[in-house]
Amino acid sequence: MENFTPGQRWISNTETELGLGLILEVNFKRITVLYLASNEQRIYAIDNAPLSRVRFSVGDTVESADEEKFIIAKVVEQEGLITYIGTAVDGSEIRLDEIELNHHIQFNKPQDRLFTGQIDPNSWFLLRYDTWRKLQKHQQSPIKGLLGGRTSLIAHQLYIAHEAANRAAPRLMLADEVGLGKTIEAGLILHHRLIHGLSQRVLIIVPESLLHQWLVEMLRRFNLRFSVFDEARCLEELGDNNILAGTQTDEDNEYSADNPFTNAQLILASQEFFAAYPKRQRQAILAGWDMVIVDEAHHLQWSPQFASPEYEFVEHLGLVSPSLILLTATPEQLGKESHFARLRLLDSDRFYDFDAFLEEEKRFEPVAKATRFLLADEALNADSKQLLAELLKNDNVTGILKNLDDPDKSASARATLVNILLDHHGTGRILFRNSRQTVQGFPERERYGYSLRGEKSTDDMQQDPYYQWLVEQVKQLAGEKILLICKHAQTVIDLEQNLRNRAGIASAVFHEGMTIIERDRAAAYFADTNSAARLLICSEIGSEGRNFQFVQHLILLDLPTNPDLLQQRIGRLDRIGQKHVIQIHIPYLQNTEQAVLYRWYDEGLDAFRHNSTAAQGVADALRNELLAVIRSDDLFEINSFIEKTQALHAQIEQQMHQGRDPLLELNSCRKDVADDLIDQLRAYDHEGTLWPYLEELFECYGVDTEYHSPDCFIIRPSDHLRVAHFPELSEDGMTVTDNRACALAREELQFITWEHPLVTAAMELVLSSETGNAAISVVRHPQLKAGQFLLECVFIAECSAPAELQIGRFLPHTPIRVLVDQAQKNLSATFNHDSLLDTGANFDKSQIVAFLNKQRNLISSILTVAEQHATSDMRDVIAKATNTMLASLSAEIKRLVRLQKVNPSIKTEEIEQLKDMTMLAHEHIQTAQLRLDAVRFIITS
Numbered sequence: 001m002e003n004f005t006p007g008q009r010w011i012s013n014t015e016t017e018l019g020l021g022l023i024l025e026v027n028f029k030r031i032t033v034l035y036l037a038s039n040e041q042r043i044y045a046i047d048n049a050p051l052s053r054v055r056f057s058v059g060d061t062v063e064s065a066d067e068e069k070f071i072i073a074k075v076v077e078q079e080g081l082i083t084y085i086g087t088a089v090d091g092s093e094i095r096l097d098e099i100e101l102n103h104h105i106q107f108n109k110p111q112d113r114l115f116t117g118q119i120d121p122n123s124w125f126l127l128r129y130d131t132w133r134k135l136q137k138h139q140q141s142p143i144k145g146l147l148g149g150r151t152s153l154i155a156h157q158l159y160i161a162h163e164a165a166n167r168a169a170p171r172l173m174l175a176d177e178v179g180l181g182k183t184i185e186a187g188l189i190l191h192h193r194l195i196h197g198l199s200q201r202v203l204i205i206v207p208e209s210l211l212h213q214w215l216v217e218m219l220r221r222f223n224l225r226f227s228v229f230d231e232a233r234c235l236e237e238l239g240d241n242n243i244l245a246g247t248q249t250d251e252d253n254e255y256s257a258d259n260p261f262t263n264a265q266l267i268l269a270s271q272e273f274f275a276a277y278p279k280r281q282r283q284a285i286l287a288g289w290d291m292v293i294v295d296e297a298h299h300l301q302w303s304p305q306f307a308s309p310e311y312e313f314v315e316h317l318g319l320v321s322p323s324l325i326l327l328t329a330t331p332e333q334l335g336k337e338s339h340f341a342r343l344r345l346l347d348s349d350r351f352y353d354f355d356a357f358l359e360e361e362k363r364f365e366p367v368a369k370a371t372r373f374l375l376a377d378e379a380l381n382a383d384s385k386q387l388l389a390e391l392l393k394n395d396n397v398t399g400i401l402k403n404l405d406d407p408d409k410s411a412s413a414r415a416t417l418v419n420i421l422l423d424h425h426g427t428g429r430i431l432f433r434n435s436r437q438t439v440q441g442f443p444e445r446e447r448y449g450y451s452l453r454g455e456k457s458t459d460d461m462q463q464d465p466y467y468q469w470l471v472e473q474v475k476q477l478a479g480e481k482i483l484l485i486c487k488h489a490q491t492v493i494d495l496e497q498n499l500r501n502r503a504g505i506a507s508a509v510f511h512e513g514m515t516i517i518e519r520d521r522a523a524a525y526f527a528d529t530n531s532a533a534r535l536l537i538c539s540e541i542g543s544e545g546r547n548f549q550f551v552q553h554l555i556l557l558d559l560p561t562n563p564d565l566l567q568q569r570i571g572r573l574d575r576i577g578q579k580h581v582i583q584i585h586i587p588y589l590q591n592t593e594q595a596v597l598y599r600w601y602d603e604g605l606d607a608f609r610h611n612s613t614a615a616q617g618v619a620d621a622l623r624n625e626l627l628a629v630i631r632s633d634d635l636f637e638i639n640s641f642i643e644k645t646q647a648l649h650a651q652i653e654q655q656m657h658q659g660r661d662p663l664l665e666l667n668s669c670r671k672d673v674a675d676d677l678i679d680q681l682r683a684y685d686h687e688g689t690l691w692p693y694l695e696e697l698f699e700c701y702g703v704d705t706e707y708h709s710p711d712c713f714i715i716r717p718s719d720h721l722r723v724a725h726f727p728e729l730s731e732d733g734m735t736v737t738d739n740r741a742c743a744l745a746r747e748e749l750q751f752i753t754w755e756h757p758l759v760t761a762a763m764e765l766v767l768s769s770e771t772g773n774a775a776i777s778v779v780r781h782p783q784l785k786a787g788q789f790l791l792e793c794v795f796i797a798e799c800s801a802p803a804e805l806q807i808g809r810f811l812p813h814t815p816i817r818v819l820v821d822q823a824q825k826n827l828s829a830t831f832n833h834d835s836l837l838d839t840g841a842n843f844d845k846s847q848i849v850a851f852l853n854k855q856r857n858l859i860s861s862i863l864t865v866a867e868q869h870a871t872s873d874m875r876d877v878i879a880k881a882t883n884t885m886l887a888s889l890s891a892e893i894k895r896l897v898r899l900q901k902v903n904p905s906i907k908t909e910e911i912e913q914l915k916d917m918t919m920l921a922h923e924h925i926q927t928a929q930l931r932l933d934a935v936r937f938i939i940t941s
Contacts, residue, residue, distance in 0.1 A: 002053055002850075004031050005080035009098045010051040011107060012042070013118050016770070020054065020105045036103040052117035052849065054098070054105075056084060057856050063102040070094050110935040111863060113774035115856060117849035122838045124772030125936050127696050129794050129833065131766045132815035132933070134693060138754050139812030143680045145192030148755030149184075150221045150743050152577055153681055154441070155674035156434045157181050161188030162677055164432075165196075168804065168913055169322035171346045173297075175329065175433040176668075177611070178567060179442070179575040182327045183217055185432075186293050189325065191222040195755055197803030199290040199323065201265050205314070206295040208270035209512075209541055212520045214295070215268055220747065223757050226268040231277055234260040261287035271299070274313060281313045289321040297326035302341035304354055311341070318345050336361075346430050349907075366391060371421055371663050374414045380404055388417060395420055421663055429906070432668040436611055439669070443578040445570070447608035449598055450587040461498045466557060469587050470495070471503045473555070474535060481526070482535045483548050485569045486557040489513050489539040496537055507535035523548075540565070548572045552580040557587065559597040561626060563607055563615035574611070584608050593630040596638055600626070604645030614652040618645060690738050690754060697762055700771065701726060704733075711739035712749060727761035773934040776848055778841040781831065784940045790821045791862045792836070794934040795870040797877050801924035805917055810888075811881035811925050815933070816873045818866040822858070826869050839941060852937065859937075867932065874930050881925050889918040 004010075008023045010033065019037025026032075031049060033042050044051065056062050056072055062084055063069045070086035077083075082098045107113050138144055146161060156176070164170040170189065174182045193199040204226065206214050211228060218224040227233070237260035261267060261284050274281050294300075294314055301308040307315070318324045326342055337354065344351040351357055370391055373384040380388075385401055397420065403413035436442055450473075454465040461467045474482065486492065489511035499505040508526040510519050519541075526536040527550060536548070540560075554573050560566055573582050586608070588594040601607040605615045619626065622645065629641045691713070698705050702721040706714040716733025717726055736750045736758075737743050743751030752759055766772070784790075797814040801807040819828045819836075852859060893914050900906040 002846075003080060004046065004049075007081050007097075007099045009054040009101055011054055011116055011118065013050040013052055015042075016106065016118060018042075020101060020103050021051065022099065022103075054101075054107075054116060055082065055853055057860075059860075062086075062096065063105065064096055064100055065102050067102065068094070070096075108770060110773040110932055111860075113770065114776075114935055114937060115849075115852055117845060118770075119774050119776050119845070119849075120770075120772050121700075122775050122777040122936070123696065124700055125775035125777070125934060126772070127700050128766055128772035128934050129815065129817070130693065130696070131763050132794065132796065132813065134689070134754070135763060135767070136812050136814055139808040140810075141680075141684075143677060143684065144808075145195040145755070146188065146677065146681060147684060147753045148195065148222065149188055149191055150740075150751045151184055151188065152744060153678045153740075154181065154184075154576060155671065155678060156439055156669035157185050157188060158677045158681070159669045159674040160185045160432050161192055162673070164325075165189045165192035165198075168910070168917075170291075171318075171322075171324045171430065173326045173328060173342055173346060173431045175431060177433075177435050177613070178329075178571040179611075180434050180436075180439055181576060183214070183295070184221065186295075186325055186327060187218060187222045187224070190218075190291065190293070191224065191755075193291065193323075194224070196806060196808075198806070201287075201289050202267070202291045202293070203261075203284065203287075203289045203317070203321075204268045204293045204295070205271055205274065206268070207299070208272045210295060211268065211270050212517060216520065218268075224266060226266045227264040229261070229264075229267050229269045230273050231280070234277075234280060234283075237263045259283045259287055271296075271310060275310055278309070281316075285313075285316045285320060289317070291323040291325065292317045292321045293325045293327070295327045297328040297342055297345075298338060300341070300345075302344075303337060311345075315345055343430065368663060371418060371666075374418050374421075392417070392420055418666065431664065433664055434668045435613075435665060438665050439576065441576045443574060443580060443582050445574060445582045445584060445609050447584045447586065447602065449602065450585065451595070452587055452589050454589065456589060456592075461494060462502065465589060466587055467495070467498065470555070470557070471499070471505065473585060473587075474499075474503075474505055477534075477553055480534065480553055481551045482553040482555060483538065483551045483572060484535060484555040484557055485538045485540070485572075487540055487560070491557070492537045492539050499535070505535065506532040507537055508533045509537050510541070511539035512541045549575040549578045553583050553585065555585045555587075559586070559588075559594055559601065561597065561619070561630070563601070563605060563612070563619050566601065566607055567611055567615070570608070570611075591633060596630045596632075599638065600630075600642060600645060604642045605649055612649070612653070614649055617652045618649050621648060684754075685740050690752065690759070694752070694759070694762070697766065701762075701765070703729065708735055711742050712737045723765070727765060728756075728758035775934075775936045776843065776845070776939070777836075777838045777936055778843060778939050778941050779836045780839050780941050781836060783831070786941050788822060788940040790819055790827065790938040790940070791859065791866060792833070792936040792938055793818045793820070793863065793866040793870070793932060795867070795874075795930050796933045797874045797928050797930055799924055799928040801921070805921050805924065807921060807924060810885040810921070811877070811928060814874075814877055816870045816877070816930075818869045818873075820862050820866045820869075822862070824862055824865045826865070828869070836938065841941060843939070848937070848939075863932070863935075867930070870930055874928065878925055878928055882922060885921050885925065886918070889914060889921070893918070 004023055004026045006023050006026060010021045010023065012018055012021060012033075012035075018035040018040055021033040021035050021042075024032045024034050024041075026046075029046055031044055031046055033044065033051070035041070056075070058072050058075060060072050061069055062072060068088070070088055072084050072086045074085040075082060076085065084096045084098070086094050086096075088094050107116050107118060113119065141147075143162075145165060146158060151157065157180075160174065164172055165188070174185050176182050176185070190199070190202060194202075204214060204218075215226055215228055218226050238258065269284075274284070292314075297314070300311040300314055302311045324346060326345065328342055336358065340351060340354050340357050343357070366387055370384065370387050373380050373388075385404065389397070389401060397417065400413045400416055403409035406413075450469060452465040452469055456466065457464040470484075484495075486495075492509050492511045493513075496507050496509045499507055508522040508531075510522050514522070523536070525531050526533050527548075536551075549572075551573055554570065556566075556569065560569075570582070570584065586598055588598045605612055605618065607615055622641075625641060625644075629638055632638060695705060697703075698715060701723060702718045703726055704716050704718040706716075708714050712735060714733055714735050715729065717729060717731060734750050735748065736752045737746070738752050740751065743749055750756070750758070754760075795816045795818065797811070797816055799807050799811045817828060817833055818826065819831055821827055893911060896906050896911050896914065900908070900911065
């Protein structure tokens with residue numbers, strides 16, 4: 001053990017942040033150390049002081065208390081005190097006693113910490129190296145960004161997210177049929193871009209009724225914490241001194257200091273809020289966004305003669321935001337003009353004129369026709385082949401067309417031709433629309449009509465036949481959760497009170513008179529399997545956007561005259577992922593409007609058992625007749641109207657089937673790509689490496705883990721936590737699972753993946769600190785003689801580049817391991833990292849540190865040799881990354897150049913941007929740097 005002498009400089013092994021320590025006093029059994037940088041003083045027992053002697057060597061750079069740096073040329077030690085001698089910038093000699101060293105010196109470099117004895121347990125070194133390897137794998141994964149969502153692995157959702165999120169600036173319309181998960185698709189795209197660093201500032205605009213649902217969905221499914229902005233929040237952001245901000249002029253709002261929307265990165269606001277406060281629209285436009293998402297965009301009114309203020313607001317946002325995503329109803333329901341209005345928001349250069357748009361659609365009719373020929377299991381006639389040859393005359397498909405007649409080659413030829421047609425398709429890069437006809441997984445629906453006798457009572461609900469039937473029905477469905485939807489909020493309130501007070505039936509209510517928070521609490525109370533509420537009673541607002549797919553029974557206490565509204569009601573249960581047959585219960589009084597509507601929906605449109613895109617078209621055409629018939633008591637008239645409805649429904653269904661765009665539907669989910677994504681995600685889900693890695697990390701940092709149930713664990717900070725606060729972990733802890741199926745079934749659990757904020761923050765905690773960057777280990781290996789020493793070095797090849805280049809796909813931070821023995825021989829290939837297992841043997845740390853300092857020159861030479869080998873390895877890494885990048889981006893450029901000749905949606909600017917990205921990526925990859933990240937001194941036994 002080295003003797004302590006006043007004036008010496010030592011550093012604390014346990015509190016390195018204190019800076020350089022100065023020995024003030026040495027008594028018989030204790031020493032006093034002053035840390036001038038932090039103005040702290042410590043007293044230690046001499047025999048177990050957690051201190052390491054600070055000794056610099058010839059060639060090291062040191063800094064004086066006056067911040068003057070010089071390189072050491074000579075080291076002189078007298079009576080336990082060291083003097084460093086070197087040369088100043090002007091050439092004069094500098095003599096610096098160790099007492100004059102800069103108090104703020106930190107020993108962060110691995111080699112410095114090794115020489116000063118600031119070593120970590122071997123397990124921490126292993127954790128650090130493993131973290132780098134796990135991070136590199138994730139950075140290069142083609143499914144990075146898609147892992148972290150608490151979502152089922154549904155093909156069309158994953159395909160859309162993957163296809164859209166990888167574009168430089170996605171501008172697109174999500175127009176899937178109801179129940180197919182447009183919100184999840186938007187969340188997947190957003191999560192993907194945030195994980196890749198391609199977007200930072202995002203604004204989501206939704207109807208007020210869906211505001212809290214979006215907030216919860218983004219947090220629950222994607223761990224994205226949005227700030228909800230309304231007028232009160234804006235005034236709060238601006239502060240008390242700017243209380244009149246709501247009445248500022250537009251010119252005033254141009255100053256970002258007065259713009260509340262610049263104070264948060266992820267913002268969620270309602271369409272109604274912006275409509276009520278036009279000046280907030282101006283501020284939002286000026287705030288600058290990477291991405292804007294608009295839900296229910298079909299409510300934005302536009303015609304060639306008129307645009308609503310709400311439409312104009314979104315149009316202005318789209319002009320200043322590179323990315324715009326619209327969630328909207330399907331084009332068949334919108335009508336041509338409304339559909340065009342959405343497209344011009346996304347690409348006003350291409351969709352500039354409504355008449356031109358209609359003309360272009362006509363030109364694509366032959367493409368759709370040709371696609372139907374190829375998809376049908378029928379031989380193509382000469383006219384069909386001629387049509388294909390004409391459409392694809394620039395693609396040299398003569399040989400492929402000949403293969404259509406070869407039984408062995410026909411299927412492959414058809415698939416190839418369909419793919420070529422897909423690339424030619426007009427709105428395919430802008431519009432994604434999946435239908436129930438192309439997406440599997442929807443439940444069956446059964447309807448039950450109940451013919452009631454009596455008259456409806458408005459005075460005493462106890463006497464009302466509907467109420468009496470409802471009480472009996474709820475009792476018959478004992479234990480089942482039931483959703484009831486009716487038109488009016490007052491009906492909801494009256495029903496709940498009577499059921500509770502007179503029938504003893506607990507229920508939850510959901511209507512427009514409640515705040516968003518109250519509605520969400522009611523929905524959560526109803527969803528809780530342990531709650532007494534078996535019935536949720538909703539007004540019409542319950543039809544909008546809410547997901548109650550855990551419910552099997554739907555009661556329609558009254559019926560709307562709008563088929564779309566009926567489908568919205570049923571769509572709360574009829575969603576992909578529903579596990580049960582949906583049972584729809586419709587009571588009606590004989591000889592009433594409700595009875596006629598029931599027959600019209602059931603017999604005329606078959607709307608209860610099947611989702612029909614033609615139903616609304618039928619209703620629009622027969623609107624006046626319907627209103628007259630439902631008031632009629634003439635059975636012949638009613639029967640005739642139902643027959644007319646059936647005929648018109650069949651006619652419109654046929655027209656819509658013929659007018660369906662099979663290319664658009666195929667392009668909205670290319671099955672081979674989607675299946676590959678699902679396979680990769682399942683492989684990640686089942687590789688089983690995340691939880692063992694986290695257990696090692698938690699052990700290192702002092703986080704307790706406790707088994708909860710299969711694949712579920714409780715984690716909480718222990719009394720020995722190494723950091724003041726473990727990121728993303730509250731004092732109460734959390735229950736987590738790495739099992740996707742378990743996470744989907746149990747919402748109270750956190751679904752941890754490599755992209756969960758707790759995991760990413762924990763990995764950042766390891767790599768941004770000194771954790772494990774210097775260690776000493778005793779190992780035994782049959783091919784290594786006892787008494788040797790080796791140095792295992794972990795270098796990092798790192799490339800700094802703008803996020804939009806996504807350099808990590810090609811050259812992420814890459815660990816390069818080099819193992820060198822005391823004879824300065826590279827043994828990296830001979831002994832892999834995992835074969836050098838620590839024996840756990842105890843060693844005298846002070847003796848080894850003393851040995852390290854005696855052998856400092858040799859070890860420094862070994863480090864130099866290791867760096868030379870790492871530099872050589874890095875050149876190979878750079879070359880491989882360059883080739884991969886050039887092959888990937890060049891192929892995409894060539895594809896776009898070829899397609900631009902036939903597809904007007906592909907712009908020259910997009911191609912030029914990709915070329916610029918390729919050049920910039922090449923430049924940045926070539927400038928990759930190498931640094932030593934961690935070192936382990938290995939002793940063989």
